[in-house]
Each structure stands twice: as structure tokens, then as C-alpha cells.
Amino acid sequence: MATIIGGVATTHVPSIGKAIAEKKYKDPYWRPFFDGFNYVHSWLSREKPDVAVVFYNDHGLNFFLDKLPTFAVGAAAEYRNEDEGWGIPVSQSAPGDPDLSWHLINSLVADEFDVTMCQEMLIDHAVTIPLQLIWPDQAFPVKIVPVEINTVQHPLPSLKRALALGRSIGRAIESYPKNLRVMMIGTGGLSHQLDGKRAGFINKEFDKLCLDKIVDEPEALTRYSIHDWVAESGAQGVEFLNWMAMRGALTGRVREAHRNYHIPISNTAAATAVYTNEKEVGQKAA
Amino acid sequence: MQQDVPGTTFFDGVQAQKGLALNRMCFSFNSAENRAAYLKDKDAYCRKYGLTEAQRKAVTSLNVLAMIEEGGNIYYLAKLAGIFGLNVQDVGAQQTGMTVEAFKSKLQAAGV
Numbered sequence: 001m002a003t004i005i006g007g008v009a010t011t012h013v014p015s016i017g018k019a020i021a022e023k024k025y026k027d028p029y030w031r032p033f034f035d036g037f038n039y040v041h042s043w044l045s046r047e048k049p050d051v052a053v054v055f056y057n058d059h060g061l062n063f064f065l066d067k068l069p070t071f072a073v074g075a076a077a078e079y080r081n082e083d084e085g086w087g088i089p090v091s092q093s094a095p096g097d098p099d100l101s102w103h104l105i106n107s108l109v110a111d112e113f114d115v116t117m118c119q120e121m122l123i124d125h126a127v128t129i130p131l132q133l134i135w136p137d138q139a140f141p142v143k144i145v146p147v148e149i150n151t152v153q154h155p156l157p158s159l160k161r162a163l164a165l166g167r168s169i170g171r172a173i174e175s176y177p178k179n180l181r182v183m184m185i186g187t188g189g190l191s192h193q194l195d196g197k198r199a200g201f202i203n204k205e206f207d208k209l210c211l212d213k214i215v216d217e218p219e220a221l222t223r224y225s226i227h228d229w230v231a232e233s234g235a236q237g238v239e240f241l242n243w244m245a246m247r248g249a250l251t252g253r254v255r256e257a258h259r260n261y262h263i264p265i266s267n268t269a270a271a272t273a274v275y276t277n278e279k280e281v282g283q284k285a286a
Numbered sequence: 287m288q289q290d291v292p293g294t295t296f297f298d299g300v301q302a303q304k305g306l307a308l309n310r311m312c313f314s315f316n317s318a319e320n321r322a323a324y325l326k327d328k329d330a331y332c333r334k335y336g337l338t339e340a341q342r343k344a345v346t347s348l349n350v351l352a353m354i355e356e357g358g359n360i361y362y363l364a365k366l367a368g369i370f371g372l373n374v375q376d377v378g379a380q381q382t383g384m385t386v387e388a389f390k391s392k393l394q395a396a397g398v
Contacts, residue, residue, distance in 0.1 A: 015373065059361040064313050065302055085315040085365035152361060154298040195360035197351070198293030199378035200389055202396035231291045235360075263397025267374045 002176040005047045006257070006277045007184035007246045008040055010133060011270040012056070012126040012239075017088035020132050036260025036272040037133050043257065043274050044134065049183040051097055052142045053104075053169060053249065054127050055242040056187045057151040059084070061124035069116035070157050071165060073108065074146040075101035079123040091128035097143035100176060104145060107172030113165055121146060126242075130187045133272075142183070149245060151188070151238045159229065160222035162241040166248020174251060186246025188239025190261075191232075192268035201234040202269045207261065210240060211271065215256045218247045236268075250277040297359050305357020308345070311335035312362035321369050348372075350381050 016033070024030045061084050063069065075098050081091040108115050123146055131140050147169070150156055157165075166184075173182050190210060193201040210233075213220045221244065229238055247254070258274040295301060302309075311332065314320045324331045332342040344352035348370065353363050360377075367377050379389035 060309075060313050060359075060365070061316060065306060065309055065359070083316055083318060085312075085317075085321065086368035152297065152359065153302050154296050193294070194364070194374050194378065195350075195354055195381070196293045196295055197381060198291070199381045200392050200396075202393065204396060227291070227296075230294060230296070235291075235294055235296075264393040267378055267393060269396070 002173050002178060002180040002182050004170060004173055004182050004184065004250060004252070004277050005049055007186060007250055007275045008130075008134060008273070009186040009243050009246055009275070010130050010272045011189060011265060011268055012129045012187040013266045013268050013270065014084075014086055014088050014125050014129070015266045016129050016133070017091075017125055020129070020136070021089045030265075032262045033260070033265050033270050033272075036262070037136075039258040040134055040272065040274055047183070048181060049142055050180045051100060051145065051182045052185050053145045053147060053173070053182065054130070054185045054187065055147050055149060055166070055245040056126035056130075057239055057242060058148050059124050059126060059152070062118075062122040063148070065153055068150055068153050069148070070150045071113060072116040072118050072121070072148040073101060073105050074118050074121040074144075074148075075105060076119055076121055079121055079127070079144065079146060081124065081128045082122055084124055088125055091132060092139065094123060094127070094131060094140050095143045097145060100143075100178075100180070101145050103176050104169055104172050107175065108165075108168055111168045111171075113168055121148075126187050130185055134185070147245065149241050151236070151241055154226070156226050156238055157241065158222070158226065159224060159241060159244050162244040163218055163222060163248040166245035167251070169245070170249035170251040173249070184246040184249045186243040188242050189233070189237055190240065190269045190271045191234050191237045193234030194236055194267055196235070198234070200267060202263055203232055203234070203237075204263065204269065206232045207269050207271065210243075211259060211261065211273065214243060214247050215254060215275065218244060247275070250275055253278045253280050295354050301357045301359075303357070305359060307336045307338070308341045308353065308356060308358050309362040311337065312358070312365045315365040315369060324369065350377050
């Protein structure tokens with residue numbers, strides 16, 4: 001049976017893509033952020049996942065506002081990146097796992113999450129940058145299942161719903177008969193706002209609260225409405241929905257193994273975290 | 287009744303309808319060929335996408351607050367800004383009426 005080993009969450013700011021292309025790992029501006037991945041690399045070299053489920057939001061590459069799903073699940077054999085118009089180098093493609101994708105889609109719809117199914121899906125920087133950060137300078141060694149969440153056009157799904165979506169995916173993976181090691185990736189955030197007279201808004205205290213609560217008490221964060229979240233975390237801070245879904249998919253005993261928090265990367269409070277997932281005592285062996 | 291978040295426009299159904307043509311034009315800037323076509327004749331490109339006069343003026347003057355007022359979504363507007371080599375600090379500085387250096391200092395200060 002498939003095993004969920006844990007999750008990695010990270011900011012996905014586009015300018016990181018340029019910094020990677022220019023190998024600015026030791027540059028004084030970038031180093032505090034890139035150094036936060038040393039732990040991620042050593043953890044993954046021990047854990048050796050086969051597949052990553054990536055929770056992210058598209059920024060106008062695959063989806064346009066004419067037809068915008070709330071939740072979309074990729075079911076492709078390969079996911080390409082393309083020119084996004086803001087000057088980030090186009091990334092290598094990521095291999096898919098259509099069998100696992102369809103298992104997740106079937107399980108989600110049976111569980112009343114009526115997702116959009118995408119046999120073709122371009123992945124934007126919100127997928128490719130985290131993959132490049134997690135596996136630098138190499139072919140991506142995992143297959144992916146991208147799960148896209150609308151954070152662009154209101155009404156957005158609630159934090160409660162994103163957490164429940166993740167939980168449904170976690171249960172689906174645990175019922176998957178293949179012997180796979182599966183990791184979760186949640187991308188985006190933390191606090192930031194790009195638009196309006198409030199551009200540049202960052203809220204360190206609220207970010208700390210989120211990073212603390214997501215480990216043991218993610219439900220506490222579902223008390224916030226999306227409107228509250230914009231007030232506390234900025235207009236684009238709502239990307240935390242991807243972190244909530246990732247956290248939901250960790251079904252066992254969750255520990256924060258690593259946290260890096262740095263202000264600013266571009267206009268954003270940048271965060272990287274590793275969460276381990278251990279089976280609860282008494283939980284059925286996979 | 288929930289309170290407004292000052293300095294923030296929620297990109298909701300009202301804004302999404304208002305801005306569909308503008309955002310569609312910006313979506314086209316994912317293509318290098320379209321970016322070049324825009325630079326070659328900006329007004330003709332705006333006409334082709336059916337922008338309103340207010341949207342065309344906002345776009346031509348690169349006035350980001352005015353583009354948001356006219357229904358622009360920041361993720362799409364960033365593709366337009368990218369054509370002119372403007373990053374999100376440049377865009378943030380313009381919207382807040384600060385110099386780019388002052389805006390960057392404000393971001394740094396948020397971490398202290």
C-alpha cells in the first residue's frame with residue numbers, strides 16, 4: 001500500500017526562478033532563503049519519495065478567467081511549463097502518474113469533492129519553482145500529481161474546505177494498492193500583497209501563528225474567513241490554502257521537522273517547512 | 287456587513303466581469319509573439335481585445351491602480367508590467383507612491 005511520508009511547503013515567488021537560473025544561492029539577499037533547503041535535501045535523500053502531490057495555484061498559464069475551476073486535478077503523463085510572460089526561464093517538464101491521478105479523482109468525487117479533471121495541464125512557476133528548489137540541478141526524481149486550487153478569483157474555497165480536500169486525498173492515497181512512497185508539497189505564501197495601495201503588506205506575527213497552528217491545530221486556522229485572511233495575510237496571502245490542503249493530506253501524527261522564515265523575498269514573507277507524518281499508534285498498518 | 291480591507295480591491299464577480307477583456311489581453315502576453323505585437327502598435331492591440339477607453343488609457347499610461355479599478359487582476363497585470371521590465375517592487379512602489387528604494391526598505395523593515 002502507498003505510504004505518506006510527509007510534506008514540504010514553500011513559497012513560490014517568480015523571482016526565485018531567476019535567482020535559480022543565475023545560481024544566486026550564496027548571494028547575500030538570497031542565501032537566507034536558499035539555505036533553508038539544506039534540511040529539505042537531506043530529509044529527501046533519506047526518505048526517497050516516488051511521487052509528490054503538489055497543491056498550488058495557477059497564475060494565468062493553464063487556466064484563464066473564462067473557465068476557472070475551484071479545484072482541478074491533473075491526470076497527465078507529463079506536465080510542461082511554458083512562457084508565463086514575466087521573464088522566468090521555462091522549466092523542464094515533470095513526469096506524471098496518471099494511474100494515481102485517476103485513483104485520486106475517483107476517490108475525491110466519491111467523497112463529494114467534484115473536481116475538474118485535466119488530462120492536459122500546463123504547470124506554472126507555483127509548481128516548477130518548488131520542484132527546482134527541492135531537487136536543484138537535476139531531473140525531477142519523482143512523478144507528480146498537481147492539484148490546483150483557485151486563489152485568484154473570488155469566491156475562493158474556505159480554509160476549512162481546503163483542509164478537508166487534503167484529508168480526502170490523504171485517505172485516497174492510503175487506500176492505493178501500489179507500494180509507493182508519497183510526499184505532499186504545498187506552495188505559495190506566506191503573507192504578501194502585490195496589488196493596491198496596500199501593496200507591500202507583510203504580517204510577521206500572523207505568519208508565525210499560521211506556522212505554529214498548522215502543525216497540531218490546523219482546525220484553529222479554519223475559523224478565519226477568506227475576507228479575514230486577506231486582512232491578516234494580504235491579498236495573495238490566501239495562497240495558504242495550498243498549505244492547508246497539504247497539511248490535511250498528512251493523516252498520521254505530524255511533526256514539524258524544519259522551519260525557515262525570512263522577510264523579504266521579493267514582496268513576500270518567505271517560508272519553507274518540512275512536516276513528517278507517522279502512523280498513529282493503533283492506526284492500521286498500510 | 288464585513289469591513290473593507292483598506293487599499294484592497296477584492297477580485298470578485300464584479301471586478302472579473304469588468305476586467306475580462308483587459309485580463310484576456312494580459313493573458314495573451316504569455317506569448318513572446320504577442321508581446322512584440324503589442325509593442326509594435328499598442329492602441330491597435332487594445333482595440334483587438336476590445337478594451338474600454340478607460341482600460342486603454344490605464345494600460346497605455348501603465349497606471350496600475352487605474353488598471354485595478356477597471357477590473358485588472360494583478361497576476362495578469364504583472365505580465366503586462368513584465369513587457370516593460372517592471373517587477374513587483376516597481377509596481378508596488380508605483381501603487382503606494384513611494385520610490386522603489388523606499389518600498390524595498392519598507393519590505394525589509396517588515397522582517398525586523
